[in-house]
Amino acid sequence: VITDKTVKLCSGQLTPKQSAEPVGTKLIGKHVVLTAGPTREALDPVRFISNHSSGKMGYALAEAAAAAGAKVTLISGPVHLACPAGVSRVGVSSAQQMYDAVMSAVQKQCDIFIATAAVADYRPESVADQKIKKNNDEMIVRLTRNPDIVAAVAALPEKPFTVGFAAETNDVLNYAKGKLARKNLDMIVANDVSDLSIGFNSDSNRVSVLWKDGQHDFGKRPKTQLAQDLIDFIADIDGRHLGAIGQSVLK
Amino acid sequence: VITDKTVKLCSGQLTPKQSAEPVGTKLIGKHVVLTAGPTREALDPVRFISNHSSGKMGYALAEAAAAAGAKVTLISGPVHLACPAGVSRVGVSSAQQMYDAVMSAVQKQCDIFIATAAVADYRPESVADQKIKKNNDEMIVRLTRNPDIVAAVAALPEKPFTVGFAAETNDVLNYAKGKLARKNLDMIVANDVSDLSIGFNSDSNRVSVLWKDGQHDFGKRPKTQLAQDLIDFIADIDGRHLGAIGQSVLK
Secondary structure (H helix, E strand, O other): OOOOOOEEEEOOOOOOOOOOOOOOOOOOOOEEEEEEOEOOEEOOOOEEEEEOOOOHHHHHHHHHHHHOOOEEEEEEOOOOOOOOOOEEEEEOOOHHHHHHHHHHHHHOOOOEEEEOOEOOOEEEOOOOOOOOOOOOOEEEEEEEEOOOHHHHHHOOOOOOEEEEEEEEOOOHHHHHHHHHHHOOOOEEEEEEOOOOOOOOOOOEEEEEEEEOOEEEEEEEEEHHHHHHHHHHHHHHHHHHHHHHHHHHHOO | OOOOOOEEEEOOOOOOOOOOOOOOOOOOOOEEEEEEOEOOEEOOOOEEEEEOOOOHHHHHHHHHHHHOOOEEEEEEOOOOOOOOOOEEEEEOOOHHHHHHHHHHHHHOOOOEEEEOOEOOOEEEOOOOOOOOOOOOOEEEEEEEEOOOHHHHHHOOOOOOEEEEEEEEOOOHHHHHHHHHHHOOOOEEEEEEOOOOOOOOOOOEEEEEEEEOOEEEEEEEEEHHHHHHHHHHHHHHHHHHHHHHHHHHHOO
16 A cells, blocks of 8 residues: 555556557647545544545556556555556545645646546544544534645646546536536546446446537446546547547547 | 355365375364455445555465365455365455355354454445446545444354454553454454554564463564464363463463
């Protein structure tokens, strides 16, 4: 598990001959920043609040972006995944740490920001220094809002092409459309996590991609394949051409 | 991750020649039941409250008990560990599921019960069917007590030799002594988790074992070695002889 704040480039000891996939060129010269995994919000030194997230989708997207030639920074909550080759990983635990790491990463020229992390919306108002003793039959925990990372990136004066994820259990498309507009995102990937055969710990996923003027559905496929298809899609339409090209490229 | 309720015997394809350690005989004919790992208490389909616990200590104890000849049932919360060879594992997620699985396992002749799991003391009073939307700056979560698994086992009319763990961040020995008496345990293993070089995700641990009339300290060593030493210790003194033998075996 990576939980502390560490930055390292994961070489993976790749040589051109070992690389199974041909290295793409679509994202050469671009800096892609991604978030992945859950965050953990401490109640005390032993207890925390967290979300279900294996990090698989974010790690697969980071790998696909690197394979397409991008410089990739992956800000990751605690997961049990190896860092993909050629990706710089920053390990964080809480949403506040993730926010700080993202803001630092996007300040240095960022072209595309993809927020896949399942960030805890709330954290305990206070964190106990010592393990809380269970003296009562009931306990009340006051939670306060965490910073909204993807909205903060999308609010930057020179914002990168900003892609959000909406992992929902009901009314997925409508919620995703609302989030797209409310947070000023360029694109949102809608994911129905009530279907246990996709999402979370599954190796497959099925998503719909939405933007201001359109929608494109990606049928169920392995997360690694979906990641390549999504990176291809984002690289092709890109933020600057999204409005102009509109539906035409999205068959 | 194992999260659903499954029971399986993990053969590990061991043959006598592959087995590195000679199989012990101290626990032949005994049934040892253990708990390991964290529990997860759902707030809604995507959020949960949990505890830090890698499960390493419990899995190492299960392996050591099987190597000493015992029939071993391991009730495990969600962890990223392979089931040790020859151990029957029951995967659970919440404290209530762990309680149910333990009560079912100890009803069929159980000689030794070892509770290493970091069970969540509290669970949300109500679990939302759908993902909770973040409409407010503050959120209040009402928690209610979970069943106390090790105390419930120790309260059984024909209780097994019951060993608890006390993972504490402060005043460790005093708290462990209180827990030993309050819960009617036969033995408690006290673990100072404020020291990051031991406990939780570490591969090493240093513990003190306490019982009604004595204490024995196990200095820092790998968790696998500590597990073998603890199983040896428990097998030697055993519940029936604990009072009589007292300090003499505990140099």
